[in-house]
Amino acid sequence: MNIVVIGSINTDLVINTNRMPKIGETISGNGFAINCGGKGVNQAVAAAKLGGNITFIGAAGKDENGNMSIKNLENNRIDTKCIARTDINTGVAVITVCNGDNCIILDAGANDLVSKEIIDRNKDVILAADAVIMQLEIPIETVTYAANIAHKAGVKVILNPAPIVELPLELLKNTDVFILNETEAEFVTKVCPDTEENRIKCMNILKDYGISTVVLTLGAEGPVYTEGSCIKYQKAYKAEVVDTTAAGDTFIGAFCMKMKEGIETAVKYATAASSITVSRKGASESIPTGTEVDELTRNIK
Secondary structure (H helix, E strand, C coil), X not given: CEEEEECCCEEEEEEEECCCCCCCCCCCCEEEEEEEECHHHHHHHHHHHCCCEEEEEEEEECXXXXXXXXXXXXXXXXXXXXXXXXXXXXXXXXXXXXXXXXXXXXXXXXXXXXXXXXXXXXXXXXXXXXEEEECCCCCHHHHHHHHHHHHHCCCEEEECCCCCCCCCHHHHHCCCEEEEEHHHHHHHHCCCCCCHHHHHHHHHHHHCCCCCEEEEECHHHCCEEEECCEEEECCCCCCCCCCCCCHHHHHHHHHHHHHHHCHHHHHHHHHHHHHHHCCCCCCHHHCCCHHHHHHHHHHHC
């Protein structure tokens, strides 16, 4: 699969704690680490580790964080020639991990400079791809513009609406695969997917926009997804949750790598891949290889 990822590049500043601090409170943490991250980077690394031919379009500062992030992409065999280097700092995410869950504060930095002009400069790369993966840590106007170009050319558009913002109708109509969690689904559809009936309502609302495939991830319950006119469930794989960072991004990268084998196969594979990610600390470094995912699914059988 030739995949273009258009998205964010961040440096993750991660610390672990036994509980979240209250306002004005200082508490002790442990295991501080500086990692390469950003939803775009994580999704690109996931697809690359699982065998994809990946090109990244985005922006990074001319700082050491930018150098580290680009080196990380190159170490994962990802083409970085379409990454613009800017005088603005590389994006930063401050992440607190507590009992396997996390909260994140973002400084977009250079990610805010991923513009329509950058898309135009790399239009030929987009048109030559099988699929384009995007998220919302870059300007929504750029995402909408790129989706329009790709969709009109018959290139599959995979959208992960995170962090969630109001989505233009044009973007929804140009999305082929929409992968989102419960919070994002409620924001877009105004229906809380807390019951089977409401999940079906959510899926049908999204399909009415013309989106051919909707995947709603439900954490430990596993995903629910559309396949043609059917709505199906996939059980989650059991895992000891250590850190949920990059789990959703792993799911998206893995899903894209198996898309051509059918939606059911892609969802099962993505569910297995993300279950490995949550059992490890970190972002890009927690993402499994194809061999690891294959071994897990083989043992489950």
